[in-house]
Every structure is written in C-alpha cells, then in structure tokens.
Amino acid sequence: MASSYDYDEPSYDSRSYPPSSQASDVGYDPNFVPDSVKTFVVHLYRHIREKNVYEIHQMYEGSFQRLSDRMFRESPWPSVEAVAPYVDNDHVFCLLYREMWFRHVYARLSPTGRQRIESWDNYCSLFGVVLHGVVNMQLPNQWLWDMVDEFVYQFQSYCQYRAKLKNKTEEELQLLRQYGQAWNVYGVLNYLQALVEKSMIHQILEREKEGLEQFTATDGYDYEGGSNVLKMLGYYSMIGLLRVHCLLGDYHTGLKCLAPIDISQQGVYTIVIGSHISTIYHYGFANMMLRRYVEAIREFNKILLYILKYKQYHQKSPQYDQILKKNEQMYALLAICLSLCPQTKLVEENVSTQLKDKYSEKMLKMQRYDDEAYAVYDELFSYACPKFITPSAPILEEPLTNYNQDAYRLQLKLFLYEVKQQQLLAGVRSFLKLYSTISIGKLATYMEVDEPTLRISYMLLNPSRQSDMVIIFCVRS
Amino acid sequence: MVRERESQQQQQQVSYTVEQLVAVNPYNPDILTDLENHVNEQVSSQTYSLDANLCLLRLYQFEPERMSIPIVVRILIKALMAMPAPDFSLCLFLIPEQVQMEEQFKTLIVLSHYLETARFHQFWDEAVKNRSILEVVPGFEQAIQAYAIHVLSLTYQKVPRPILAEAINIEGLSLDKFLEYQVANSGWALEKGHGRSQLIVLPRNEFNHPELKKNAVDSVPLEHVTRIFPILS
Numbered sequence: 001m002a003s004s005y006d007y008d009e010p011s012y013d014s015r016s017y018p019p020s021s022q023a024s025d026v027g028y029d030p031n032f033v034p035d036s037v038k039t040f041v042v043h044l045y046r047h048i049r050e051k052n053v054y055e056i057h058q059m060y061e062g063s064f065q066r067l068s069d070r071m072f073r074e075s076p077w078p079s080v081e082a083v084a085p086y087v088d089n090d091h092v093f094c095l096l097y098r099e100m101w102f103r104h105v106y107a108r109l110s111p112t113g114r115q116r117i118e119s120w121d122n123y124c125s126l127f128g129v130v131l132h133g134v135v136n137m138q139l140p141n142q143w144l145w146d147m148v149d150e151f152v153y154q155f156q157s158y159c160q161y162r163a164k165l166k167n168k169t170e171e172e173l174q175l176l177r178q179y180g181q182a183w184n185v186y187g188v189l190n191y192l193q194a195l196v197e198k199s200m201i202h203q204i205l206e207r208e209k210e211g212l213e214q215f216t217a218t219d220g221y222d223y224e225g226g227s228n229v230l231k232m233l234g235y236y237s238m239i240g241l242l243r244v245h246c247l248l249g250d251y252h253t254g255l256k257c258l259a260p261i262d263i264s265q266q267g268v269y270t271i272v273i274g275s276h277i278s279t280i281y282h283y284g285f286a287n288m289m290l291r292r293y294v295e296a297i298r299e300f301n302k303i304l305l306y307i308l309k310y311k312q313y314h315q316k317s318p319q320y321d322q323i324l325k326k327n328e329q330m331y332a333l334l335a336i337c338l339s340l341c342p343q344t345k346l347v348e349e350n351v352s353t354q355l356k357d358k359y360s361e362k363m364l365k366m367q368r369y370d371d372e373a374y375a376v377y378d379e380l381f382s383y384a385c386p387k388f389i390t391p392s393a394p395i396l397e398e399p400l401t402n403y404n405q406d407a408y409r410l411q412l413k414l415f416l417y418e419v420k421q422q423q424l425l426a427g428v429r430s431f432l433k434l435y436s437t438i439s440i441g442k443l444a445t446y447m448e449v450d451e452p453t454l455r456i457s458y459m460l461l462n463p464s465r466q467s468d469m470v471i472i473f474c475v476r477s
Numbered sequence: 478m479v480r481e482r483e484s485q486q487q488q489q490q491v492s493y494t495v496e497q498l499v500a501v502n503p504y505n506p507d508i509l510t511d512l513e514n515h516v517n518e519q520v521s522s523q524t525y526s527l528d529a530n531l532c533l534l535r536l537y538q539f540e541p542e543r544m545s546i547p548i549v550v551r552i553l554i555k556a557l558m559a560m561p562a563p564d565f566s567l568c569l570f571l572i573p574e575q576v577q578m579e580e581q582f583k584t585l586i587v588l589s590h591y592l593e594t595a596r597f598h599q600f601w602d603e604a605v606k607n608r609s610i611l612e613v614v615p616g617f618e619q620a621i622q623a624y625a626i627h628v629l630s631l632t633y634q635k636v637p638r639p640i641l642a643e644a645i646n647i648e649g650l651s652l653d654k655f656l657e658y659q660v661a662n663s664g665w666a667l668e669k670g671h672g673r674s675q676l677i678v679l680p681r682n683e684f685n686h687p688e689l690k691k692n693a694v695d696s697v698p699l700e701h702v703t704r705i706f707p708i709l710s
Binding site: 252 | 506540569570571590593
C-alpha cells in the first residue's frame with residue numbers, strides 16, 4: 001500500500017505560500033497599526049455599514065491581498081484589539097476581521113495550537129451571531145463562501161494536527177487536553193447543519209422551483225433591504241456538509257446533503273469558482289467511490305472544460321493556485337474512472353487532449369491490471385483524494401503515536417479492493433468488443449480455461465456500478 | 478391481543494422517531510442507543526434502514542469506545558441482504574481497519590465478494606460454514622436468493638434448472654415446491670429443454686430482453702451480451 005506520493009507533505013496541504021516561522025521572531029508587534037491598515041479597516045467598516053457590496057468585494061479580494069503581500073508576508077495582521085478603536089469596537093466587524101486574520105495565518109504562516117483553538121472560538125462566535133438572526137449585512141458571495149470553505153479546511157487541518165501526537169510538546173498536549181471541545185466533529189457538523197436549517201435554504205430552493213421566490217436570479221443577494229448572510233452561509237453549508245462527509249468516508253450521506261442543489265444546471269454554486277470546483281470535485285469523488293463511474297466522468301468532464309476555458313480570468317485571484325491544484329487532481333480522478341470504466345463519448349475533445357498529455361502512459365498501465373497497475377491506481381488515488389480524517393478525540397496517553405494516516409489508508413485499501421474486483425471483468429470486456437456471437441467452447445479457449453473441468457460461474461458487472469454489463473459462463477461437462 | 482397491538486404501535490412510533498432523529502438531528506451522541514435498538518428492530522421485524530445504520534456507524538467513528546461489534550455485524554448482514562445496492566461497501570468505508578481484521582468481518586467481506594462476482598456456489602458453501610454468524614438475522618437466506626434470482630434474470634431468458642438450483646441453494650423436492658410457488662405468484666414459467674432437462678422462464682425485463690430497454694444511449698454492450706451468449710439448452 002506504499003504510496004509514491006507523500007500524503008503528509010506540507011506543500012500538498014498548504015495554500016500558495018510556504019509556512020514561515022512564527023511572527024514573534026520577526027519583530028511583530030500586534031499592537032502596531034500601520035496607516036494603510038487603519039485606512040483599510042475604516043473604509044471596509046463603512047462599506048459594510050452602507051451595504052456597498054461591490055466596494056466590500058474590491059477591498060476583500062483586492063486591498064486585503066495587496067496589503068498582505070506588501071506588509072504581512074511573514075507576520076500576522078495587527079491584532080483585533082489594536083484595530084477595534086477605529087471601527088467603533090463593532091462586535092460583528094471584529095469577528096469578521098478576526099476570521100480574515102486567522103485565515104491569513106493559515107495561508108501564509110503556520111498556526112500554533114493556541115491559534116487554532118482561538119480560531120475555533122471565533123467561528124463559534126461568528127456563526128452564533130449569524131444564527132441568532134441579528135446580522136443585517138450584505139456581504140459578497142466570495143467572502144461568505146471563503147468562510148465556510150475555511151471553516152471546513154481548518155477542521156480538517158486540526159484533525160490532522162491532533163492525530164500527530166509523537167512530537168508534540170507538553171504545552172501542546174496540555175492545550176489538547178484542556179480544550180477538547182475545540183473543533184470537535186459534533187460542533188462542526190452541527191454548526192453547518194444549523195446554518196442550513198436556520199437559513200431555510202431547502203425551502204427557499206423548493207419555492208424557487210415553483211416560481212415563488214427569487215434566489216438564483218439575484219445571485220443570492222437581498223434587494224429588499226435585508227441580509228444575504230444567513231441564506232448564503234446556509235447554502236454554502238450544504239457543500240460544506242458534502243465535504244465533511246467525504247472526509248469521513250460517508251459518501252452516501254454527503255451526496256444527500258448536496259441533493260437540494262441541482263448540479264445539472266448553473267446555479268448559485270457556480271457564481272464563485274471556488275464553490276463550483278469544490279462542489280464538483282467532491283460530488284465526482286463521492287460518485288467514484290460509489291462506483292458510479294459514468295456519472296463521475298460526466299461531471300469531471302464538464303468542470304475541467306470550464307476550467308480550461310475560464311482559468312485565465314482568475315490568474316490574479318488569490319484562489320488561482322487552489323484552482324490549478326484541484327484541476328490537476330480531477331484529471332487524475334478522470335484518468336482513474338476512465339480506466340475502470342472505459343467510455344468513448346463522454347469526454348470532450350480538449351479535455352481528452354489534456355488528459356492524454358498528462359496521463360496516457362499511466363492509463364495504459366492501469367488498464368493492464370497487473371501489480372504495476374495497482375501501483376498507479378494507488379499513486380493517483382493518493383494524489384487526488386481528499387484528506388480523510390479520524391474524527392474521534394485523541395487518546396492523550398502513552399504511547400503517543402501518529403495516526404493521521406489511518407483514515408486515508410482505509411479508504412485507499414477499500415478503493416484498491418474494488419479495483420481488484422473490476423480486474424476480474426476487464427479481460428472479458430476486451431473479448432466482447434471483438435465478437436458479436438461466440439460459442440462457449442471458443443470463449444473458453446480464448447480465455448485459456450480448460451473447458452471440461454470448468455465450473456459454472458458467472459461474472460457479473462453489477463448494474464449499480466454503471467459500467468458494462470458482462471456475463472460469461474463456463475460449462476460443467 | 479390489545480396489548481400486542483399497543484406494543485406494535487409503540488414499536489412503530491419508536492421507529493418513526495428514529496427516522497426523524499436521523500433526518501433532523503443526526504450529529505448527536507445521545508441518539509446512539511436509540512439507533513442500536515433500531516438495528517435490533519430491523520433484524521427482528523425484517524425491515525431495513527440504510528440512513529439510520531450509516532448514522533450509527535458515523536457515531537461509532539466519533540466515539541470508538543462505544544462501538545458494539547455485534548451491532549456492526551448485524552448492520553453488515555442487513556447490508557448484504559440489500560444487494561444489488563452497494564450498501565455493504567458504504568458501511569465498510571465507515572468501519573475502522575482494525576475492526577475489519579476480525580474474523581467475522583473477514584468472513585462477511587469474503588461473502589460479499591462472492592456475491593459481487595456472482596459466485597453463488599462458493600457463496601453458499603461459505604455461508605453454510607458460517608451459519609452461526611448469519612443466523613442472527615432472519616430472512617438472510619431469502620434475501621440472497623432474491624438477489625441471485627435478480628442476477629439470473631439479467632443474464633438469462635431461460636435458466637436451466639441446475640443453474641438455478643446452485644444459485645439459490647435449493648434442490649430436489651424443495652426446488653419443485655419453490656418453482657410451483659413462483660409460477661403461481663411471480664410470473665415464472667417452466668419449459669422442457671433438451672432431453673429431460675427443465676428450463677425456467679423468468680419474467681421479461683430490459684436486461685434479458687433488450688427490446689424492452691428504454692434508453693439505449695448508455696450501455697452499448699447490453700445488446701452484445703444477450704446475443705453473444707447462446708442460452709444453454
């Protein structure tokens with residue numbers, strides 16, 4: 001089961017920038033607020049109060065990134081306490097600022113155990129405020145998506161973090177003991193579920209189908225003086241739930257959580273490219289694990305074509321690296337699916353060309369179903385799969401081990417087991433392509449099976465696998 | 478009589494509540510015992526609920542000390558009985574590797590493998606050897622027989638008797654009785670084959686009669702399949 005891809009590699013996990021040392025070494029003063037930051041928060045605060053979504057978006061996507069690049073490459077932004085006086089100590093603004101603050105630390109630095117826990121607290125407060133229905137803002141969809149996406153990402157990251165106990169300091173272990181509730185799986189799932197329910201997003205989507213509600217038409221925004229925050233967080237939480245369930249290996253329930261979103265069409269989920277990609281990536285992956293290869297191939301094909309056409313427009317965006325990464329992973333998954341379930345008509349020409357460029361040799365190997373083939377399946381699966389988690393609380397007693405790879409190993413093992421079952425059917429498929437009728441005797445000869453001593457046996461490709469239906473039988477004499 | 482009905486109603490009420498819980502409040506350790514009871518109910522009343530069972534397996538993932546091996550075994554057997562649905566694999570994804578290494582689980586995985594590859598002879602051999610594990614769930618044999626018949630009906634228009642016998646593990650007089658029942662109630666028919674052999678004609682469906690197939694776009698090989706293999710006769 002050895003994988004040629006190091007599952008633990010930090011660069012696989014990180015965003016665009018390598019983690020650097022904690023800012024305390026670099027002379028970081030959390031209380032120092034540069035003028036540009038003052039200006040930034042003052043303007044952002046004003047735009048949020050005035051519900052000026054366009055300006056908010058420009059500042060969120062543009063100014064924040066530029067300032068981070070210029071001034072905060074290796075240190076966090078100023079602390080929220082230092083910034084609060086410039087924004088009337090507004091409670092909600094401070095929660096939003098802190099959310100961005102932690103996200104920046106995760107993206108460009110390396111969060112400490114304490115910071116991870118504080119970030120959890122911040123999400124609890126932020127979601128708490130939203131769930132109480134007292135929020136009156138309109139925020140850009142990109143920001144709201146990033147919140148949910150980051151929430152799930154930090155959860156996944158924390159599960160990895162707390163499953164690596166071997167080299168933890170006593171201080172870190174103490175933190176884990178003391179704050180057992182931080183990033184607990186119940187909390188994460190229940191917040192996402194609560195956002196879905198409180199936002200009534202299922203009902204909104206139902207009513208929209210009947211023409212009783214405007215949602216997609218307004219991109220989720222509220223043009224009647226209300227707030228889009230709860231609604232959109234609820235919407236994006238459906239995708240968040242799909243993602244968490246995939247991390248747990250529960251593909252069936254994950255797909256159920258996504259079911260209210262019709263992915264056969266454009267929708268609110270396609271507005272923000274990150275949400276579009278995350279949805280289809282997890283949808284396709286879940287279908288692949290459920291052996292619905294044709295469905296997975298269809299959706300991967302669509303999104304890969306979309307990315308091919310439109311990625312140039314996102315080159316400057318902070319999400320660009322993530323887009324490219326997911327793109328590569330989905331080509332790998334497409335290669336796997338096509339090797340398990342060859343299809344000629346489902347892949348668009350340009351996507352097919354890209355696929356051949358990247359994986360033609362590996363696909364040939366995978367279709368041979370020998371030991372080398374398994375190594376390639378292993379490699380591609382390990383590269384492209386989500387970072388599965390062990391959701392249970394760590395056992396903080398000796399012997400302290402690293403068990404962060406257990407969940408991944410199980411999913412890989414079961415996947416390769418399925419590949420092996422497919423192997424039994426692969427040889428038959430090639431014969432079927434050649435003959436329209438064939439006698440049992442001839443088939444036995446070609447399959448190199450000794451006819452008189454054959455037992456009756458069937459090889460059936462289960463229709464639930466959505467692959468070819470193949471039956472052979474050999475006759476007892 | 479009255480008491481029986483009352484307890485039946487109570488049982489129905491509890492199941493209703495469990496289904497509701499799973500739909501509305503699934504991420505909640507307090508429902509774990511209810512879900513375990515629900516599994517036992519599924520076993521005794523020969524019903525089945527995939528969502529409730531997945532919910533329980535998830536909770537076991539969240540709190541491994543509370544995992545009950547006998548309950549998990551029952552869930553897996555119920556999942557086998559749901560074939561051709563892929564429920565068995567769905568459950569395996571949620572069961573830790575160490576647990577799957579235990580003998581009972583290895584056996585169930587082997588049984589599932591035989592069923593997936595339609596090796597019914599080996600399946601029944603193995604099932605007989607492990608009767609003690611499987612006996613805990615009433616209706617197991619019938620469910621697998623129904624699956625075997627389903628597989629045969631995808632493959633054959635007319636099944637030779639020995640093949641049917643092996644697939645459902647019934648022979649002789651018992652098989653005669655079984656066939657009588659199916660002819661009377663399920664639209665089966667019996668024909669004479671070569672010599673004194675018997676052919677069983679299963680109901681027509683889109684798999685053994687491609688002309689019935691509604692949508693020919695997807696699976697090209699289907700037409701191949703029924704033409705390629707001459708029916709044994």
